Amino acid sequence: MKLFRTSSLLAAAALAFGALTMANPVMAAEAGPTPERQNWSFAGPFGQFDRAQLQRGFFVYREVCQNCHSLSRVAFRNLSEKGGPEFSESQIKALAAEYPIKDFNDAGEPIERPGRPADYFPKRYPNDDAAKAAQGAVPPDLSVMAKARSYSRGFPLFLLDMLPGMAYQEHGVDYIYALLAKGYTKADDEKWNAYFPGHTIAMAKPMGDGRVDYTDGSPKTLDQYTRDVSAFLMWAAEPKLEERKKTGLRVMLFLLVFAGLLYFTKKKVWADAH
Amino acid sequence: MSGPSTYVPKSALGRWFESRLPVMGLVHSSFIAYPTPRNLNYFWTFGAILSFMLGAQIVTGIVLAMHYTPHTAFAFASVEHIMRDVNWGWFLRYAHANGASMFFVAVYIHMFRGLYYGSYKAPREVLWILGVIIFLLMMATAFMGYVLPWGQMSFWGAKVITSLFSAIPFVGDSITTLLWGGFTVDNPTLNRFFSLHYLLPFMIAGVVVLHVWALHVVGQNNPAGVEIKNVQRDAVPFTPYATIKDSFAVVVFTIVFCWFIFYVPNYLGHSDNYIEANPLVTPSHIVPEWYFLPFYAILRAIPSKLGGVLAMFGSIAILAFLPWLDTSKVRSGAFRPVFKVLFWVFVVVCCGLGYLGAMPAEGGYVIASRILTLLYFLFFLSLPFIGWFETTKPVPATIADAVLAKSGGSVALAGAAHEKP
Incomplete structure (x- = not known):
C-alpha cells in the first residue's frame, strides 16, 4: 500500500531526527554512567521471584538498611504470603x-507491645524532623523504592523497552544494585557515588563483604548482598508481581484464541461482501 | 440516512412497548440496519475501540473510587493499599492507569484517520467539532486523574498546569485561586479534582452520544471519500458486518492493552510518581504524561508565558476550524498528492514535538521546539492554499467502483441483500 511506503520513509526521517537531537551536548552534560542491566529471576513475562534470594534479601534489610530506613507499607504477614x-x-x-509496636492498653494509656503478623513494620523515626536530626538527611522509606527510581535509556532504546521479547521494567532495581554495589568508588570520599544524580549522596557506603551472616552457603560478598536486597525491595514494591504475570499468561492465551476465532468468523461473514 | 424506523418487534409485548417508547427501533436502526460503507478499512474500527475504552475506564474507575481516599494525607497510602490489599486492586489500578494511555493511543489514531480521509468536511463539521470537544474533555479528565495518586509528578504537574491560568490578563490569578481552592495546590485542590474526575467521564459519555447521533445523521465517511449513493451496492448493514469487524478489532486492541497491564504496567508512567508528593522538594525535571507532551512542547517553545498558553490552547482549538481551513473539493487524502505528503510531515512534526516535550527546555531543544511549533501551525494555515492549487487524482464515482478497482473482481450484492431499505 502506497500509504505505508510513505510512512516508512518518514519513520526513517523521524529516526534520523531523533539521532540528531540525541547528539545534542546538553544531555551529555549531566549524565553519569548508566546502570548495567542485570539478570533477575523476576524479569520477563515468565519471571518469578527466587524465594531463597528474597529471604536473604530480607535479612540484609533487617541487618543493615533497617538501621536508618523504614518499610512502613509492608506488614509482617506479607512476608509469609504467596509470591x-x-x-x-x-x-x-x-x-x-522482635519489633516493639506503639499501642494503647485497655485503660487508654500509651504502651509498647511485641509486634503481631498483622502489624506493619514500624517507622524508624517518629517523623522526618527526627530522622533528619539523627541522620543529617531523611532516609527515604524503602517500600516502593524499586519503582520510585529509574534512569533514562535514551532514544531509541526506551521505545524498545516496551516491546514483547525486549521488555525492560527493571530500571529501578538495576539502579539500586549499581548504586550500592558499584557506586562507591572513591576510597577517600565515602559520600561520593558514581550513580547518584549529582554524585553527593547523604548515605555513606552502608555495607561491605562479610557484613551479614548467610546460613545457606551463599557468598558473603557485597555483590551478593546487593543482588539479594535489591530483589527483596522489588518484591516489597510489587508484592503481586508473580500473580500479575501468571494471570497475564492466562489472559493472553484466552485473548489470542478469542481473536483468532473472531478473525475467521469475520472472514466468513465478509466473504460475500468483497 | 436514517429516517423513521421501519422496525416492527416480533412479540405483542414488544409492539406494545415500541408504540410507547421506540427504543428498540432506535437500537435497530443505529446498530443493526444502519448502512455502513463497504470499503471501510481497520482505521474505522477505532470508534468502537474508543467506546470500549470509555466503558473500561468508567468501570475500573468506579471500583477504584470505592477504595481511594481523596485527602493529601491518605491519597498516596490509599493507592498503595489498593495495590497491596484490595482483591484484584493491582489489576484495577494498572488497567485504569494504562487504560488512560490506551484511550489516547486510540483517540490519536482516530483523529489522524479523520484528518487523512477528510472526515471533517461537509456535511460532517458538527460531528468533527463534537469530537474536538470530547478530546478536550478527555485531556481535562486525564490531567485531573493523574493528580489523584498524589505522587511527586501529580503534585508538580498540577502546580505547573494550574499556574498557566495565571497568565490570563486581569482574571488569571482569580481563576488559579478558584482551581486551587486556596493559595497553592493543597487538599481542596485534590478534593475538587477528584470530584471533577468522577464527573467528566459521564459528560464525555454524553457528548459521545451526540457524536454517534451526528454520525448516524450524516453517515460514515470512507477511504474513497464519496457518499453512499446506492445502499444496495455501496453499503452493508451494520450487523453483522461492522459488529464482527469491530469486535475483532476491539479484542486485538485489548491484547495490546493487556500486554501493558500485565507485563510492562509502569512503562508509561513516571518513577517519580511513586514518591509521595512533597511541596518542599521540586523534581529536577517535571514532565506530563506522554499524551500531553506535544502540547507541552508548544507551551514551552514560546518565550512569553501568555504566548505559550495561547499557542498551546490554540494548537487544539485550531482543529475545530479544520472544516473551513481545508478548501479542497476532494475529501479523501488518498487522491490528494500534495496533502498526503503534508499529512505525513505533520505526523512526524507531532511525534517530534512529543519527543521534545520530554526533553529539558534548554539549548537545541528549545530551537527545535520552536521550528516544529511553527510547522505545526503552518500545516493548518497552508490547507486553504493547497486546496486551491493542488491537482487531485480522479475520484471513484461510487464506493462500489472503489471496491472494484481494489479487488479487481465484481462486487457481489449478497452482503447488501440483507438490507431492506
Missing part, C-alpha cells in the same frame, strides 16, 4: 515479636 519470601507463619510470629 513473596514465603516465611512460615511461625517464623513470622517470632519475627514480628
